[in-house]
Amino acid sequence: MVNKIWLALIIIGFAFAAIKGDINVVTQAAFDGAATGVTVCFGLISVLVFWLGIMRLAEDAGLVKTISRWLGPVVSYLFPDVPKNHPAMGYILTNMSANLLGLGNAATPMGIKAMQELQELNPDKETASPAMCTLLALNTASITLIPTTLIAIRLNFNSANPAEIVGSTLLATAVATTAAIVADRWYRHRDLRKKPPVAAPPPTLTLKR
Template sequence: MINLIWLLMILIGFAFAAVNGNIEVVTQAAFDGAATGVTVCFGLISVLVFWMGMMKMAEDAGLLARIAKLLGPVVGFLFPDVPKNHPAMGYILSNMSANLLGLGNAATPMGIKAMQQLQELNPDKQTASPAMCTLLALNTASITIIPTTLIAIRLNYHSANATEIVGTTLMATIIATLAAIIADRWYRNRALHKPPRIQKSGNPGMKG
């Protein structure tokens, strides 16, 4: 569906440009955007490789394990329906630890594995479980201590002070995470207290 939406937007843009006689502007913008995208990606590689290496060192030094241990009680509270020693807990903790360091690329595989493990615990395979919804909310609005990717982008565009966003990013992600947790708790409680649906059965026909 998303691909269809993007395709329609592109086609509408080209059609609108053709009608207004600006097709060459759209073509030039497309090539300029592609070139800028490649430049930004190459600029991000060095910074991301550096922080991925730092994360590997932190993992080998036991720092991530300590962070996961500190987050253990919090994760247990947020995911009460997930057994403590279930593999999903380990992936959730790894995902949250990576997000704390702003390493979204490293957090994504852990988040996917956590979702797969949570799906195994899900009694209704066609509907996301409360734990899966909680993980999605936390992963989207995760507290970020070091916004690595944003810093890398700012460095790539020659920012005078690329790290000045650390404080505001931390505050924004804290507020976003609290909002996500509050919304998640509210919807969970609402689902628990929601009366079960009563299926109406048709009245049997009267025999004459």
């Protein structure tokens, strides 16, 4: 769907430029956008490498494992239908810990592995399970302590104080995570209420001699 939206925007832009006779403006804008994208990417490399190195040190020092232990009871509550000793729980904990530390590159593969493990537990392979929906919501709206990418972008565009967004980002992601958890709980309880009650087995008759 997103690809179709972008394709429609490009086609509409070219159509209006052709009607107005300014097709060269669109071509120039495309080249300028490509040049700006490359410049921004090169500006991000140094900052991202620095923060990823810091986070790797934190991971090697055991900080990620410590956060995973703290998150253990929370994850057990959020994923009641996943066994505690299942491999999916380890991937979920690592994914959430990486998101907390701003390690988006590390969080993505762990999230994918968690989804694959949750799919093994899913009885209906054609429909996402409640645990899979919970993981998707939490991964999308995860609390972020250090918004590394945003700080790098602000540095690249000569922000006077690139790290001033840390507080607002933490607040925004905390609100988003809370909303995701509330919505997830509501839908889980709604689905439980919709399930038909399990019929009791018929009584068996015994003949006394």
